[in-house]
Amino acid sequence: xxxxxxxxxxxxxxxxxxxxxxxxxxxxxxxxxxxxxxxxxxxxxxxxxxxxxxxxxxxxxxxxxxxxxxxxxxxxxxxxxxxxxxxxxxxxxxxxxxxxxxxxxxxxxxxxxxxxxxxxxxxxxxxxxxxxxxxxxxxxxxxxxxxxxxxxxxxxxxxxxxxxxxxxxxxxxxxxxxxxxxxxxxxxxxxxxxxxxxxxxxxxxxxxxxxxxxxxxxxxxxxxxxxxxxxxxxxxxxxxxxxxxxxxxxxxxxxxxxxxxxxxxxxxxxxxxxxxxxxxxxxxxxxxxxxxxxxxxxxxxxxxxxxxxxxxxxxxxxxxxxxxxxxxxxxxxxxxxxxxxxxxxxxxxxxxxxxxxxxxxxxxxxx
Numbered sequence: 001x002x003x004x005x006x007x008x009x010x011x012x013x014x015x016x017x018x019x020x021x022x023x024x025x026x027x028x029x030x031x032x033x034x035x036x037x038x039x040x041x042x043x044x045x046x047x048x049x050x051x052x053x054x055x056x057x058x059x060x061x062x063x064x065x066x067x068x069x070x071x072x073x074x075x076x077x078x079x080x081x082x083x084x085x086x087x088x089x090x091x092x093x094x095x096x097x098x099x100x101x102x103x104x105x106x107x108x109x110x111x112x113x114x115x116x117x118x119x120x121x122x123x124x125x126x127x128x129x130x131x132x133x134x135x136x137x138x139x140x141x142x143x144x145x146x147x148x149x150x151x152x153x154x155x156x157x158x159x160x161x162x163x164x165x166x167x168x169x170x171x172x173x174x175x176x177x178x179x180x181x182x183x184x185x186x187x188x189x190x191x192x193x194x195x196x197x198x199x200x201x202x203x204x205x206x207x208x209x210x211x212x213x214x215x216x217x218x219x220x221x222x223x224x225x226x227x228x229x230x231x232x233x234x235x236x237x238x239x240x241x242x243x244x245x246x247x248x249x250x251x252x253x254x255x256x257x258x259x260x261x262x263x264x265x266x267x268x269x270x271x272x273x274x275x276x277x278x279x280x281x282x283x284x285x286x287x288x289x290x291x292x293x294x295x296x297x298x299x300x301x302x303x304x305x306x307x308x309x310x311x312x313x314x315x316x317x318x319x320x321x322x323x324x325x326x327x328x329x330x331x332x333x334x335x336x337x338x339x340x341x342x343x344x345x346x347x348x349x350x351x352x353x354x355x356x357x358x359x360x361x362x363x364x365x366x367x
Contacts, residue, residue: 003219006226008142009234013162017142017226021215023169024130027056028063031128034164036099038065041091043114044105045074048132051175056105056130068094072110076262079109079148081157087117091125098122101164107133108140108268112158115146119161129163132172134184134218135269138191138225139246141166143233153326154254154262160238168226170218181211182306183269186249186276188221191228193276193297194248197344199224204300211304244329244348248338249275252310255323259314266313273306274313282352282360283339293343310364317361321354 003020023030031040040060044053049071060067070090072078096102102125104114111129118127129141147158173181185207192200203210203221210217229246236243253268253275260266280294298308307313314320329336331350335357340346 004223006223006230008162008230010162010237015163015165017166017168017230019137019168019170019219019222019226021169021171021219023167024052024056024172025059027059027130027167028061028065029059030167031060031101031103031165032063032065034101034126034128035065036101038063039068040065040101040103041068041070041094041096042103042105043070043072043087043110043117045072045078045107045110047074048106048110052105052132052172070094072113074109075264076109076149076268079113081148084113084117084148087113088121091117091121096121096125098125100125102127103130104128104141104163105130105132106136107131108136111136111141112146112155113148115144115161115163116148116158119146119159124161126164127161129166131166131168133176134173134181134222135187136184137168137170137173137222138184139187139229141168142226142229143243143246144237149262153258153323156326168222170215170222173218174213178211178305180267180269182304183267183272185211185304186269186273186301186306188225189300190246190248190272190276191225193280193340193343194245194338194346195228195344196224197342199228200300200343207300207304239329241348244336245338245346247329248340248346249273249277249279251275251324251327251329251335251337252278252320254327255320256310256313258323258326259320266307270307273301274308274310277301277308278310278360278364279338280340281364282337282356283341285356285360286339286352289340289342293340296343309367310361311367315365317358317365320361321357324357 006017131141144162147155253271
């Protein structure tokens with residue numbers, strides 16, 4: 001599998017996701033049609049800059065494109081109002097014009113921050129995503145959600161801003177630590193759990209191969225995940241309905257991230273893995289799916305080395321429930337959950353008693 005293109009059909013804001021190995025080295029070729037002048041500011045972080053920035057800038061130079069790198073600190077703390085202001089100042093100082101293009105080179109933090117900055121700079125400058133993590137390639141770089149964090153919770157300040165193109169180069173994943181690759185893999189598994197049981201079965205058979213570096217397996221998984229997300233985004237761009245399905249595991253997961261201070265103690269994808277197991281456990285408690293489904297989900301995550309229990313990251317179910325009340329999907333004070341009637345059959349509901357949530361959390365915390 002040499003690579004494929006996935007279209008996100010959004011009318012005049014439609015765009016392509018290019019998925020292959022070696023895209024970064026062809027940066028100029030695959031971006032020059034979007035440029036109104038041969039100049040491209042690149043927003044990245046310190047870790048990614050060392051690994052990938054020189055190769056990208058060399059590829060741009062080979063196509064006659066001048067670049068300006070803006071390098072920010074690595075980590076979730078960069079998704080803040082302070083770094084948003086710093087980034088905007090640097091882009092303005094670089095004389096970025098309204099018709100220029102901005103490129104986000106990095107994971108979800110850089111993609112989110114850059115997309116938000118592009119939306120508000122000069123009332124809107126187009127941007128492109130070049131995600132370098134598996135999590136960003138299958139999730140955060142696709143669909144136009146951009147945001148920064150607040151002291152009250154994750155992604156609470158942001159806008160919908162679709163990129164002009166997404167370049168998913170699976171070769172960049174070779175530089176990821178296994179832990180971060182696994183964290184992104186949790187988002188891949190999420191797609192099978194929410195709407196494609198055969199894809200989940202494929203992952204059970206091929207997940208280890210993907211994690212161990214098989215580019216063909218990685219391309220297949222990224223393409224399939226992006227196709228699923230593109231179809232959902234096309235139906236519900238602004239998360240008024242079906243798009244909430246993409247948050248399977250996230251209501252629980254974000255609460256755990258808040259409890260651990262959005263630190264490296266628990267990566268986002270790790271929290272999603274635990275959250276997916278809890279979502280299935282809650283579904284089983286409500287009689288919606290079997291306990292065997294929950295066990296199957298937990299077994300797949302744990303076999304590859306992902307956490308499946310909140311124990312060790314939290315101690316009090318009521319505290320986690322309070323974190324959940326800051327979830328973006330809360331409507332009229334009522335929590336929204338993505339539950340499942342089995343693997344591959346998720347749905348959105350607001351009809352869950354808090355008592356059942358607390359019992360599910362208590363059982364998981366004491367297991």
